[in-house]
Amino acid sequence: MHADSPPSALPLPPETLRVRLRQAPVTAALLGVCIVLYAITFIATLAQAPDPLDVAMRSVWSLSLTDSTDIFRQLGALELSRVWLDGEWWRVATTGLLHGSLLHLVLNSIALLSVGEWVEQAWGHFRTLALFTLASIGGALASLAWCESPIVLGASAGILGQAGAIWLARRWGSPILQDKLAPISATSLAILIVICLGVGLLVPGIAQAGHLGGLAAGLLLGGAWVTGRRAGKFALSLALALLLGGLAWLGARPTHRTNYYAILGFRQLADDRPADALILFNRGLELDPDNASFRNAVAYQLAVDGVELDRAESLSLAALATNHLNPSYLDTLGWIWCRQGHPAAGTHALQAAAWLASERFPEVDEHLAGCASAAAPSVPRETL
Template sequence: MLRRGSVRHLHWGAVTVACVVAYGLCVAAAADRGLDVPTAIWSLADVPDVLVEFGALAPAYVWIDDEWFRVLTAGVLHGSLLHLVVNLWSLWSIAPFLDRAVGRLWSFAIFVAGIVAGSLASMAFGRAGVVVGASAGIVAQAGALWIVRRFGPPDVQRAVIMVSARALAVSLVILVAVGWVVPVIAQAGHLGGLAEGCLVALAYVRARPRRRGRAAAAVASVVLVALAGFAYAPVWSVGYHEATGIRALERGEIDRARAAFDRALRLAPDDPRLANAVAYALALEGVELARAEELVRGALEREPNNADYWDTLGWVLCRAGRAEEGIEALERARRLADPVFEELLDHLRTCEDVAVSSPP
């Protein structure tokens, strides 16, 4: 028989199992694609396409392919073993206390709403990269727990009297501060989850006991709808136009990609990273190679010792059938690179064989 405590936390056990199984499936898929098993177990950073295949938040797939399920499924996936362990440890450190304060149903609802809010915030205000992890939901729970501990009515506060509001607040401040300085952290997602959790919990504790559920549901809905409105088409974001252009190019929608790239370049005309990214995307698909060369040469004028940019120039030239010039640029990239990345070596090996028949 299950003990009462086991039944009480069965929902978090199910979340844990889902995250572990999802990670195992991603590791198996990565190993199937040639990544050695120990490396795959430790980190999936080298195979982001595997994470995308399993439902990671790749904003362009939402914007272009209407795959909105990703705003939720991203919360089950993790990018490394450390990422998975830290998130599950954090979940079990916070969730049982929030269960005591607001009940299992609302604790779980805050977790799920936090994941969705974090995904939408990442789409609206983030860098438009691949996003995974349950941390937005966990941060939402932490924010909600701080609200109920600090501002909740006596009956709610008594349930979590053992929780230090000060220590929890310090932990949240540290988390947000770290997010500003560590590039791989999806800071917009954390802030979106935190806002969702705090606002829902505030509505819950400020309402009369019989109306707490309605008040919390109403606020959660308003926040999610507002974030969805921002996330649907964040036209102010360079990342939005860049990502939609690359995805449209992958789908063979050249005119749509060209329009998206033009908008991105108008928003950031002096950004060498953007110029290089657009040039490389064009080279990968073997289209508009003259424009790609112009863009990457412009980037090199600003950063002449950037190995990535020389690699892009070399690949553009290889695709255009100018193998001798391409290899020369790639060799320069190899001299500048520290360390030499595998993609560059692959470009050197295949340069003479990748020319498109009639470069558009």
């Protein structure tokens, strides 16, 4: 006689993939939408890329925001400044269906299928959609409040919310619910959630606040469904509403985060409002005087305007002291020297920036071409 095998974290049902997708139509639909939107992003990015083969190869791990920002924006990615300046709050509901690379899509698709079909088996189709949607919105709002990145996207927050709810159901659900989820090991599932959060702490570019927001929303909603007490359901539902509302309130104008000023400043530059951008960069620098990015941003804008060039040089050198091989910082210093009337030194710094850059960016070429004639009118030319 053989002993029963122990439950695993997220065991695969014995049916074929086609049968599994039929039994979990909401999960299948979410997967389909994610795949279609990624295909649209990929094809549109290739269509406008100067080197489609290079973009196709890099897309395995990253669709460069330089190549795809407009496409992500049109498809509904959470571009933080679009919420703050344009009131496009609908993006918090759509960004969870977009992905920034093939690897990102594949990993999230596997996780969504693995978790989603158990959610659908436990609570049905409507609640599966509600859980994913609210957890995804919770993650997007957390990213907005924490100012994680100019653009945030991906289904991870919704998936973690589902995983958290399933973990609660497996530990404290009703006997019927426990029976449906019997093959799942609550301990192993908890370990997988912790590992996912740990990777978010270690790997740059992962929206960790979004992960935590999605998990928190999923735990609260799952708890409201799991508890048998009416008072408990009300309290947890209220807590979920307060969480989402509080994150939305913080995210509407997160002045507590210096990154807020950086993201808004660069948006103002993109909208051709350099004076407003400089105000924002200076505000960020006041809040975080040692921030190299703000030092560089203020220095560069002063150089563009041809004013306070001594201050610009001081800020640029301070930024470079933290990372002397940063091509953007070297470009700023080179342009400052050009504006001060030191073309030899400026050209040398700009050439170093061009050599260090992983890919050519137009500003360096423009600065190299214009360095000799770039001296600000109020600054006499000197020869180094």
